[in-house]
Amino acid sequence: MSYFTKNKEIIQNRNIKLDALFDDEIPLDDKIYSAVAKDGTPIMIIEHNNSIYRMNSLYNPIQETKFWVSQYDFSKENMVISLFGLGNGQFVRSIIDEMKEDAHLIIVEPSKEIFLSAIHEYDMSDILLRKNVFITVMGVNDEFWSYLLNATIKWENVYNQIVCTHPYYSRLFQNELRIFNERISRNYESVSIDRNTEAHFGPKYVKAMIDCLHSYPKINSMIDCKNIVPSDIPGIIIAAGPSLDKNIEELRSAKGKAVLFATDRALPALLERCIIPDFVVTVDPDKPDACFADEKSRTIPLICTAHSKLGVISNHESRIFLISCYDYINNLANKLGSSIPYIDTGASVATTAFSICLYLGLKNIIFVGQDLAFKGSVTHAGGEEEKVYLDDEIYVEGIDGKIVKTRFDWERFRLWYEDRIKYLPEDVKVIDATEGGALIHGTKVMTLHDVVERYCNQQFDVAKEIENIPYLCTNEKLSIIKDYVSCGLNECNSLVEIARNINNLCKSTLTKIKRKQINFKKFETDHKKIKKTNESLQKLTIFQLIDLSVFKTTVEKHKEVNTKLKNEVDVYHQIFTIYQEIYDQMLQLVSDMKENFEKQLDILNKLS
Amino acid sequence: MEELKKSITDIAKKLKAVAIKLYQMKESEGYSDFAELIGEMSQLVSTIYVVKSQSNELMFHETEFLQKLTLAVKALEDRDTIMLADILYYELKPQLLDLRNYLEMTN
Numbered sequence: 001m002s003y004f005t006k007n008k009e010i011i012q013n014r015n016i017k018l019d020a021l022f023d024d025e026i027p028l029d030d031k032i033y034s035a036v037a038k039d040g041t042p043i044m045i046i047e048h049n050n051s052i053y054r055m056n057s058l059y060n061p062i063q064e065t066k067f068w069v070s071q072y073d074f075s076k077e078n079m080v081i082s083l084f085g086l087g088n089g090q091f092v093r094s095i096i097d098e099m100k101e102d103a104h105l106i107i108v109e110p111s112k113e114i115f116l117s118a119i120h121e122y123d124m125s126d127i128l129l130r131k132n133v134f135i136t137v138m139g140v141n142d143e144f145w146s147y148l149l150n151a152t153i154k155w156e157n158v159y160n161q162i163v164c165t166h167p168y169y170s171r172l173f174q175n176e177l178r179i180f181n182e183r184i185s186r187n188y189e190s191v192s193i194d195r196n197t198e199a200h201f202g203p204k205y206v207k208a209m210i211d212c213l214h215s216y217p218k219i220n221s222m223i224d225c226k227n228i229v230p231s232d233i234p235g236i237i238i239a240a241g242p243s244l245d246k247n248i249e250e251l252r253s254a255k256g257k258a259v260l261f262a263t264d265r266a267l268p269a270l271l272e273r274c275i276i277p278d279f280v281v282t283v284d285p286d287k288p289d290a291c292f293a294d295e296k297s298r299t300i301p302l303i304c305t306a307h308s309k310l311g312v313i314s315n316h317e318s319r320i321f322l323i324s325c326y327d328y329i330n331n332l333a334n335k336l337g338s339s340i341p342y343i344d345t346g347a348s349v350a351t352t353a354f355s356i357c358l359y360l361g362l363k364n365i366i367f368v369g370q371d372l373a374f375k376g377s378v379t380h381a382g383g384e385e386e387k388v389y390l391d392d393e394i395y396v397e398g399i400d401g402k403i404v405k406t407r408f409d410w411e412r413f414r415l416w417y418e419d420r421i422k423y424l425p426e427d428v429k430v431i432d433a434t435e436g437g438a439l440i441h442g443t444k445v446m447t448l449h450d451v452v453e454r455y456c457n458q459q460f461d462v463a464k465e466i467e468n469i470p471y472l473c474t475n476e477k478l479s480i481i482k483d484y485v486s487c488g489l490n491e492c493n494s495l496v497e498i499a500r501n502i503n504n505l506c507k508s509t510l511t512k513i514k515r516k517q518i519n520f521k522k523f524e525t526d527h528k529k530i531k532k533t534n535e536s537l538q539k540l541t542i543f544q545l546i547d548l549s550v551f552k553t554t555v556e557k558h559k560e561v562n563t564k565l566k567n568e569v570d571v572y573h574q575i576f577t578i579y580q581e582i583y584d585q586m587l588q589l590v591s592d593m594k595e596n597f598e599k600q601l602d603i604l605n606k607l608s
Numbered sequence: 609m610e611e612l613k614k615s616i617t618d619i620a621k622k623l624k625a626v627a628i629k630l631y632q633m634k635e636s637e638g639y640s641d642f643a644e645l646i647g648e649m650s651q652l653v654s655t656i657y658v659v660k661s662q663s664n665e666l667m668f669h670e671t672e673f674l675q676k677l678t679l680a681v682k683a684l685e686d687r688d689t690i691m692l693a694d695i696l697y698y699e700l701k702p703q704l705l706d707l708r709n710y711l712e713m714t715n
Contacts (some may be wrong), residue, residue: 057631057690060699064690067631167633587714 007119010128012530017141021112029113033122034088037061042122045090046114046172055087055170065094076160079103080152084180085166086115086135087171088122095164096130104152105133105518108145110169110176112137112485124426138176142423143358146344147188158191183419189412190347202548204285205307209329209545209598210488212306212313214603215320216481217473219313221333221340222303222321224472228465234258234364235357235453236433238277239350241371243436244381247448251275251368254448257456258366261303261356263349264291266369269381271284271296278462281353282308283324283345303356303465305345319466329543335480338472339573348409354417358428364455365430368448372414373404397439404438414438431455447536478607484541485601489581492539492594499587500536502530506580513573523572530579542593549589550582609711616708619648623701630693639684642692649677649700656707666702668707676700 011018031047035054043056057064068091074081079102081095083560086109095105109115114255115137118124127133136145153161163184170177190424198205212219230236236258238251239245239320244266252275262277264287270277271294281303282291292298292312301319304312306329313320323343333340343359345352350370357365358595369381379386394411406414411424421430421442432443433451446454505526512519537543622645629638653670660668676699683692 033621051686052692054688057694059694064693067628068633070628071632071634165633167631170633 002120003123004120006203007124007128010125011119012303014128016136017144018115018135018137020140021116021137026112026116027600028117028120032114032117034117040416041090043090044118044121045113046168048172053172055166055168056090062094063089065091069094069098072162072164074098074100074103074162077102078157079160079162081105081162081164082184083107083164083166084106084177084178085109085169086118087166087169088118089124089127090145091166092127092133096127096133099132101132103132104148105130106145106148106152107133107135108138109135110138110173110180110182112140137239138179139423139425142420143344145183147342150185150342150344153187153191154195159190179419179422185418187313187414193347197549198384199567201285201307202550204310205326206545206549206589206593207596208285208307208310210311210331210593210600211325213311213481213485213597213600214607215313215316215331216336217478217607218316218333218471219322220469220472221338222323222343222356222359223339223341224469225321225466226468227361229259229360229362229462230458230460231361231363231523233362233458233460234366234451235353235362236260236366236368237350237353237357237370238262238266238270239353239367239369239371239434240269240380241369241373241434241437242368242375242378242381242383243371243434244269245383246435246501247368247433248273248275248381248446251454253453254456256461257452259360259362259460259462261353262300263353265349266299267291267297268294277299279303279321281349282312283352283355285309286487287312301463303353319469323352326544326548328542331541332481333472335484336472336477344420346413346414351413351416354420358420363418363428365428365441366448366451366455367432367434367443369432370434370440372410372440373398373406373437375436388577399432399437399439399445401436401439406438411439414440418442455577478604482601482604485597485604488545489541489594489597489601492590492597493539495540495542495546495590496587496594498533499583499590502533502583503580503587505530506576506583509576510573510580513569513576518569520568520572523576527572527575544584545593546589549593550585609659612659613708613711615652615655616704616711619645619652620701620704620708622648623696623704627693627697627701630689633689633691635687635689636691638689642680642684642696646677646681652704667710669703673700673703676703 008022033045035043035045037043037056037058037060038269039060041061043054043058043061046053046055056180079099081099081103083092083095083105083227086092086107090546092105092107099105134148134308136142136148165177236254238260240263248269254260255275259279260277261279261281264280264282267280268290277300280297280300285307287309298315298317301321303323306322306325308546322340324345325340330340341359343352343355346355354365377385388407394406394408395403396406396411396414396475417440424430429441432445433448435447509523509526537546626638626641626645629641653673656670657666676695680692680695680700683695
């Protein structure tokens with residue numbers, strides 16, 4: 001079996017989204033070839049701009065990689081290592097040898113040609129088979145890279161990262177390296193923003209997730225929409241920027257010839273004019289009620305996360321398609337024989353809609369109402385002036401070349417788009433038909449009228465296609481949902497007992513400390529007991545819900561623990577005080593969750 | 609002779625340190641350290657010439673060493689970092705260590 005056949009088979013089995021490389025026969029680049037070092041190890045050579053780059057040592061490539069990798073410290077927990085450049089895999093192996101079992105290695109290869117050469121010329125099976133090693137190729141599986149960054153880098157390990165570059169890649173791929181570094185640093189920012197968001201919204205997320213359990217029989221995964229829209233039907237993303245007022249009427253002529261994705265905030269303006277989009281997209285748990293006030297909003301297919309605004313899912317009458325859920329909800333979908341796709345939300349509803357268009361494979365993506373800038377003092381369609389505290393005034397280039405005023409969050413979204421657009425396949429066009437606002441580099445600026453004339457010339461009935469999609473849960477599978485809810489309920493009952501015990505333990509220790517009855521051995525034993533209990537909680541089905549709900553306290557307490565304390569007694573006093581607060585909060589939370597689970601079970605029982 | 613041995617050991621250590629920096633792609637640091645080292649190596653070769661002229665028994669092929677050094681300088685000019693590291697680590701350093709071992713045995 002050739003190296004290529006062997007490597008390709010592993011890639012296809014591992015589902016690392018690189019299959020597109022095998023769809024077409026991409027010829028091998030004769031400027032990338034293999035040679036043998038003096039010690040017999042295969043090396044990679046690249047000819048580029050009249051220079052020859054030997055990517056490995058000509059004498060002893062393995063020793064070379066050992067010297068190279070020795071500059072990094074792999075001793076931290078739960079590390080994420082991002083390597084720019086695969087080469088022929090030698091440097092990857094040196095990282096694998098050093099990294100801990102709990103670490104993840106994400107390789108970003110900027111060149112399809114090098115990747116193909118590597119899997120043709122070298123046995124990469126040892127690398128490809130490693131469960132904690134992932135390869136992404138720019139322009140092929142970028143979404144997978146975003147997914148990996150999101151899935152592996154959390155606030156707990158954001159400082160445990162290593163970012164490194166394969167020798168010579170910084171010379172061969174300067175632009176790509178800049179983009180790689182930009183995306184990594186944006187991910188840092190995004191993780192810290194997400195951390196604050198989770199801390200802030202955690203309890204709301206949990207309520208919404210439990211509340212949607214009884215709606216599961218009418219829910220689908222977005223995966224069910226994957227192949228329903230032909231790729232040449234345009235996707236129009238309708239955001240609620242001030243310019244929407246200008247061309248909203250034009251959307252009537254696009255209806256039935258494009259898929260209209262309305263962001264939740266743009267929905268009232270559309271419904272007011274009886275323009276019915278094909279989908280509504282919502283992700284924010286704090287969206288104003290006004291977005292869904294019109295009863296017609298409930299009759300439009302909804303794309304959302306399970307932790308979107310409380311009540312939106314349970315009140316919805318039309319089809320619901322879930323995206324990017326927490327594992328608590330994903331696990332239930334798996335039990336029902338499906339899965340919920342991770343869609344890069346990009347922190348706004350319009351960016352989510354953009355990722356959805358890409359997920360559906362649409363080749364023409366059109367923005368409407370995506371100003372990402374002020375129009376005078378107006379922030380949204382209908383002349384709305386949202387009052388947001390502005391740290392600093394930010395000015396960017398507008399679509400007409402003039403300067404427009406923007407906000408920090410909008411600027412972040414604009415950069416997010418630009419980052420994504422850079423890596424889209426050549427046949428995907430992104431057209432900005434907002435007719436106002438900030439210029440998103442990489443988009444083609446057109447009027448909506450021209451877009452409709454040029455791109456919306458095929459009839460397509462989205463509603464009919466959606467109608468034919470079978471529901472995720474059939475009557476026979478209802479018992480699976482009920483069992484899942486019952487399991488949550490039972491776990492809540494056990495948790496009450498556990499939380500009370502830990503609480504009493506903390507109280508008693510704190511009393512002893514107050515009375516100066518110091519016994520470090522006993523304190524340590526009790527501390528270990530609590531840590532063991534914490535570990536055992538992680539096995540619960542509802543652990544993620546608890547974690548999200550007590551997240552805020554945990555985050556704040558983590559900050560406190562990090563401050564330097566004078567002596568050991570103070571350290572124990574702080575530890576037991578923190579645990580007491582966490583478990584106090586947990587008791588309250590579990591009592592609320594229990595009530596919600598009972599409510600869900602009651603509704604589900606009535607359904608059957 | 610002790611001074612010569614010390615000087616050889618010192619330069620061999622520096623060659624290894626520069627090679628590692630280059631393998632780690634710390635190029636500006638590595639190149640500038642190597643530039644400094646060229647002077648020290650030239651000085652060493654001159655010393656070896658003097659010692660050889662006094663005693664023909666010294667086993668050192670200075671022409672070969674200088675040829676390797678020329679290749680290293682060419683790699684530096686070409687910014688062929690890994691090639692430069694290879695020459696320093698696998699060519700120049702071993703030749704110096706051979707000389708030091710020879711001196712150890714004969715003196």
